[in-house]
Amino acid sequence: MTEMVTPGDVLGNAAELKPGKGAYVNDNTIYASLTGSRHIVSPLPDSLDQRATVEVTGHKAHGLIPEPGSLVLARVTKVMARMASVDILCVGSKAVREKFAGVIRQQDVRETEIDKVEIHQSFRPGDIVRAMVVSFF
Structure with missing residues (x-):
């Protein structure tokens, strides 16, 4: 066993x-x-x-898993009015084996003047961003 x-x-x-x-x-x-x-x-x-x-x-198929506090590199896949969808490519300096999706919310782009953030001016599909994982939902 x-x-x-x-x-x-x-x-x-x-x-x-x-x-x-x-x-x-x-x-x-x-x-x-x-x-x-x-x-x-x-x-x-x-x-x-x-x-x-x-x-x-x-487990061979099991690679790195993003968790809260992890620094990640991600590719923007879709931009909406209040958030951008991303695919996580790397956790730290290591590439992930599995596909992980993420969301960058308007309130997570910066600490001050959150209501003035315009996602369409901050991100475009195909952009590579470095971000910290805040939470799972």
């Missing part, structure tokens, strides 16, 4: 297991460093350290 884990999940005790790919040790506890399946790999018969290795195999 494979167990799905996420970063920070406890995988075991470092006295009984050793960390492999996708795992790290902190205070004698082994934690997952990525999202994926937890696996125990038996030691080789001639190995000096006879502890089994615990590792996390990441």
Whole structure:
């Protein structure tokens, strides 16, 4: 049976297991460093350290996911009166594997004089923008 884990999940005790790919040790506890399946790999018969290795195999199709606070690069796809639709291309400096859509709302363009922001003068389809993810909806 494979167990799905996420970063920070406890995988075991470092006295009984050793960390492999996708795992790290902190205070004698082994934690997952990525999202994926937890696996125990038996030691080789001639190995000096006879502890089994615990590792996390990441989901191949799963790449970076934008989350609140992430800096993203996005391409404007549609401009409307009060918002612009975007497709997120990168999270930080890494390209995303899956398609993520976003919206830049009129009130998120600048902090002051929000009512004076004209989206059509700020964005055009095809523009590449750097933005911070504020929330999911």
